Amino acid sequence: MLIAPAQDHELAALAVLVNSAYRGELATKGWTSESYLLGGQRTDAASLRADLAANPGSALLTLRDAEGDTPHACVWVQPPNGEGEADAWYVGMVTVSPLRQAGGIGRTMLEAAEAYARARGGKSMEMTVISVRDTLIAWYERRGYRLTGQTEPFPYGDERFGVPQRDDLHFVVMEKAL
Template sequence: MDPIRLHPATEADHAAVIALTNRAYRQAEGQTDWKVESLVGGQRIDASLLAEDLAQPGAVLLIARDATGDHVGHVRLDAGDEGAWYLSMLTVSPDRQDAGLGRAILEAAETYAAARGARRMRMSVLHPREALIAWYGRRGYAKTGETKPFPYGDPRFGEPTREGFYFEVLEKPLQASR
């Protein structure tokens, strides 16, 4: 696979980002079970939540396009204190999965952040999603022992199927950019 290039999203990309994110995270059709957040129903993101997220200092939404210019995935990064960046909303078009594209977007996001001073990357994964946590583990991410609460009561994040969810915080050290 050719290296993935990530491009900053424009406001014109937001509707496609929302649609692709909700499809990839919440619609099981055509996807392997571990790739879908089936423990939470409803939407994953909407326009108000995306706008709120991107209004945060240091937030950037990056789009991955294929050779023809089609939007095949995206990722959100947030520059943090002391070189700790936060990665979220890593999304791959379901019709393009199982070809290494998720790994390529993840690596490109890490490179992007490292080139801007990141020394480590952090993320949160819904705790029962052990297969996804293992996938990130094979890419150098480890559980930190830190957890974050699930935003129960805020339908912008979807509708959880049960009580007791929380997020595992994962972290990976990054190589300094050359």
């Protein structure tokens, strides 16, 4: 397996991968589906490109079986933005194709993001998870992340993040020391 930062020409395929893992019919074949919470897309190539441009030092790490293969997993990793803890990196969008889930690839991607941050001076990781995703929160807790007690609002009205199916969504903040 090969882990490497995404190239610009791969962003459209990565958007398809992310959307397939979290939304729609294929997502129901895996355990990470949030279709029961959100409709619409999770991301698109333009948003990924804009996020990479707006966050210098960020990377969308990909995993593929061999050079030239289409990625079947990815993870977003972003350096601190100067607010709060100066060494806390953000990790998100941990994605594995629904057809390849439950085989340790998600753990591999999370560890790759942590190693990427650590190699660049990161001392801790931070993430946000939709509060009602109990199974996912428990999965992160088994990997050393802990709930901080902090929450962030869900971006209702901004369909770039999906169309909420309920009105009680918010994010919980989790962190892990490296």
